[in-house]
Amino acid sequence: MFIPLTKVLIYGTAVYLVLGPLFRLWRPNCSPSPVSSARRSASGSDLFGGVVGGLVLVVEKPYQIGDKVTVGEHYGEVTGIGLRSTTLVTPDDTAVVVPNDAMFTSNVANANDGRPR
Template identity: 40%
Template sequence: MDTGKLTTWVDQVQPILLAFGLKVLGAIVVFVIGRWLISMVTGLVGAAMTRQKLDPTVQRYLVSFITVSLNIILVVAILGYFGVETTSFAALVAGAGVAIGAAWSGLLGNFAAGIFLLVLRPYQVGDYVGVGGVEGTVLELGLFGTTLTTPDNVKTIVGNGKIMGSDIKNFSANPHRRVELVAQLAGSADAHKAIALLKDAVSKVPNIAKSPVVDVEILEFNEFGPKLAVRPYCHTDHYWQVYFDTNKAIADTLGAAGFPVATRPLKIYPV
């Protein structure tokens, strides 16, 4: 090979190789610094969520999502630094994101709703709630669904998206709960005497709250006679025991006092 031509070729290639080497070195420096910044950001975000006592599962998901997103941005930036056309790559990533989002729309909706439930905390494990048309005790508040045990002892999972899209009733949020019952009297019965007797009898039912006191009032008048509203208060844990025991107290009290049985009045039709 001609020595002169070789020298000329080396002289021409050398600046190109030097420039490329500097770019590679710069890319490595950017990658190392970028990775360090990503670690620092995710560490700060994780620490902030820990201080806010956010659920550990949510923390892992959010930190992973932020880490992946920032790493993609870093790689795209490095490719752009090398002069690689990143528009198509960005469009591909966006298209893949749209496709995944469309395929997993229900799951992603439940996931997003789960994040809000974990942050807002309208209820917690152990509470008796009504969510998504289902009542029960909360066993687990997950990212995609809330697990309940219903009063008839059935394990039920309700999607978080359905929960956030409907009313949420937390029966354990307040110190007591009112039990709604009625007592039907005959038209000839002494309503005031019945009210006094029921207030005394129902107030002796176990686990009834001392304050507020038991309410017994005339609710309405119907074709049978006066209907009484009987409303004791109790803790949610004792709701059904108070409910059934109060019904027994109503029946026993009115029966022992000799109150007439409410019957439908006889209708006389013209001949």
């Protein structure tokens, strides 16, 4: 009898902890400065775009870790794929963090498409 109640409480708390901060980002800012509210809404839309891009990466898998890709103006080997960004290592060993929403605004080219050669 307590197991279903416990599951509901655990899942409800998890959803609140994950979605709560996202909803707080999109809440209108009541401060008198229009600049601060514009800055706040831009960061919320960037976060949303990055998360949506991450979900698209998980579903469509246009590249995987180890692939050599070009995302916009950045070329390198994919060393990490996160929910908000992808990390590339360029040929000169520079780590570049590319937001996942760049998939929607720039070209993505995969040199080896998941194959090792």
